[in-house]
Amino acid sequence: MLPKRDLELTRIPIDDLDQVLEIERLCFSQPWTLDNFLAEFERPYAVILGLYQDRRLTAQCFSWLLPPEGYLLSLAVRPDLQGRGLARRLLESWLTLCRRADVVSMRLEASAVNVPALRLYRSLGFRRTGLRRRYYADGTDAVLMTLDLEPGPPARP
Numbered sequence: 001m002l003p004k005r006d007l008e009l010t011r012i013p014i015d016d017l018d019q020v021l022e023i024e025r026l027c028f029s030q031p032w033t034l035d036n037f038l039a040e041f042e043r044p045y046a047v048i049l050g051l052y053q054d055r056r057l058t059a060q061c062f063s064w065l066l067p068p069e070g071y072l073l074s075l076a077v078r079p080d081l082q083g084r085g086l087a088r089r090l091l092e093s094w095l096t097l098c099r100r101a102d103v104v105s106m107r108l109e110a111s112a113v114n115v116p117a118l119r120l121y122r123s124l125g126f127r128r129t130g131l132r133r134r135y136y137a138d139g140t141d142a143v144l145m146t147l148d149l150e151p152g153p154p155a156r157p
């Protein structure tokens with residue numbers, strides 16, 4: 001586990017796109033392209049969070065916050081730093097942000113064979129809500145998952 005004080009959680013600036021692409025290529029056999037990421041940086045409702053150690057991006061999370069729903073689009077941790085709690089830390093921060101933005105239902109999809117990701121999402125309270133057969137280009141199924149939160153009390157007048 002990396003000490004918390006060594007990590008900075010912040011929105012990823014577009015200037016760090018080269019680091020985003022590097023992590024993406026290291027983590028996925030069918031990585032998003034530069035254009036895919038550029039489109040996300042353009043979207044007003046995209047929330048793009050990163051964990052930095054010094055100025056090195058270690059983990060990244062791309063999402064949409066469209067209250068009452070939030071969508072987790074992509075999550076990745078540098079391979080040399082996996083298994084140290086970074087993804088959990090990043091997602092817990094994302095969930096806090098969702099709550100503050102009045103998001104009450106978070107959704108995602110993950111490959112049915114991605115055991116680390118599925119375990120992580122389950123441990124955070126996501127439950128399986130569906131399956132898209134042969135969804136990915138390599139023929140694997142996608143598991144659809146949802147985490148529903150209780151709406152907070154109404155704001156006082």
Ligand SMILES: CC(C)(COP(=O)(O)OP(=O)(O)OC[C@H]1O[C@@H](n2cnc3c(N)ncnc32)[C@H](O)[C@@H]1OP(=O)(O)O)[C@@H](O)C(=O)NCCC(=O)NCCS
Pocket residue numbers: 027028074075076077078081082083084085086087088089109110111114115116117119120121123
């Ligand atoms: C999935 C991924 C984001 C997890 O990141 P991570 O920083 O290594 O995860 P953490 O260390 O925070 O672990 C959190 C939980 O994930 C699960 N997990 C992580 N690595 C695991 C592994 N190798 N095997 C099984 N479960 C694992 C566990 O439930 C773990 O909780 P625990 O440590 O209490 O058992 C990372 O493996 C990754 O980037 N993979 C490649 C990209 C990818 O698949 N992204 C998800 C797309 S849906």
